[in-house]
Amino acid sequence: MFINENSINVVTVTYGDRWGHLKQIIERLHLFPEVNSIIIIDNASSYSVQDKVKEEFNHSQKVTVITSSTNLGSSGGFKRGIEEALEKDGELIWLLDDDNLPNENAIKGFTNAQKALGDSEKYILCSYREDWKELRRNGGQKLKENTFFQFDLISKMPGKDKAKKQKQASVSKNLLKCDYAPYGGLLFPKSILKDVGLPNDDYYLYVDDTDFTYRMTKLGYEIFCVVDSTITDLESSWFRNKKEPMFFSFFRANSTYRGLMNIRNRVYFETTSNKTNSFMYFLNMWVYLVHVFLFYMPKNKGGLQRYFSILKAIRLGKKGILGNEIR
Numbered sequence: 001m002f003i004n005e006n007s008i009n010v011v012t013v014t015y016g017d018r019w020g021h022l023k024q025i026i027e028r029l030h031l032f033p034e035v036n037s038i039i040i041i042d043n044a045s046s047y048s049v050q051d052k053v054k055e056e057f058n059h060s061q062k063v064t065v066i067t068s069s070t071n072l073g074s075s076g077g078f079k080r081g082i083e084e085a086l087e088k089d090g091e092l093i094w095l096l097d098d099d100n101l102p103n104e105n106a107i108k109g110f111t112n113a114q115k116a117l118g119d120s121e122k123y124i125l126c127s128y129r130e131d132w133k134e135l136r137r138n139g140g141q142k143l144k145e146n147t148f149f150q151f152d153l154i155s156k157m158p159g160k161d162k163a164k165k166q167k168q169a170s171v172s173k174n175l176l177k178c179d180y181a182p183y184g185g186l187l188f189p190k191s192i193l194k195d196v197g198l199p200n201d202d203y204y205l206y207v208d209d210t211d212f213t214y215r216m217t218k219l220g221y222e223i224f225c226v227v228d229s230t231i232t233d234l235e236s237s238w239f240r241n242k243k244e245p246m247f248f249s250f251f252r253a254n255s256t257y258r259g260l261m262n263i264r265n266r267v268y269f270e271t272t273s274n275k276t277n278s279f280m281y282f283l284n285m286w287v288y289l290v291h292v293f294l295f296y297m298p299k300n301k302g303g304l305q306r307y308f309s310i311l312k313a314i315r316l317g318k319k320g321i322l323g324n325e326i327r
Contacts, residue, residue: 123223
């Protein structure tokens with residue numbers, strides 16, 4: 001993987017009415033000579049992305065807009081965008097969410113990382129966010145087997161946490177090794193797709209990026225989050241607006257759709273890709289669900305209804321029933 005002029009094809013997916021974010025990202029990407037093309041998947045936006053691009057960037061030959069009459073979700077959108085990028089010149093693909101604003105150091109950080117990694121070819125890079133302080137403290141991100149939403153009962157036992165907690169081995173303080181990463185900021189060579197495959201569009205929303213990147217790890221690729229390559233999220237995730245556990249936020253969100261999709265898809269991913277001991281996995285799951293019941297769930301009819309919807313989403317995930325609907 002070598003970055004040079006016109007070597008990077010950027011893929012982003014947009015929906016709704018998010019032109020304010022998208023415009024900033026397109027403007028910033030035009031400052032990078034390394035960017036060969038900017039591929040925008042219009043997931044049934046409420047306005048014409050194509051018209052806006054023509055109006056604001058009619059001088060540019062780099063921007064391609066692919067319009068879908070239906071929302072393909074993040075998985076379907078990025079899958080379609082990657083397919084388009086494979087038809088473009090340039091050896092690399094850089095995925096960005098439509099609110100991921102690359103800072104001016106983003107690509108320079110990648111080139112510095114390449115120098116540090118030397119001749120190794122089996123690596124993937126990912127941009128860093130300033131609010132990923134825990135990732136930096138831990139020296140990276142490891143996916144421990146048989147955990148439920150990263151909950152591990154054994155590590156919570158007295159004397160076990162400090163003894164078992166280890167940092168990920170990293171090449172340097174600026175390269176944080178991760179077992180998986182989000183789409184937003186992910187840079188990889190096209191050549192790996194023949195081994196890794198494309199995003200699984202059955203996920204529709206949530207965890208599809210975890211699945212896609214963990215496949216890379218299982219095939220022997222190393223993913224490094226590059227601290228010197230930063231992007232700014234112009235909009236926070238629905239459960240990260242406040243620093244609180246996702247399951248806690250679920251009971252207080254106006255809509256349960258996103259939360260249930262996340263839960264269902266995470267369970268499917270864990271049971272198909274990260275479960276090696278059924279007893280330990282389901283023990284972790286049920287201990288955590290008891291915790292959710294006792295400490296997160298409001299003790300009223302509405303809270304109980306949402307708790308049962310969590311259990312239903314878990315059953316769907318275990319059965320592998322995915323897609324864009326969840327009830």
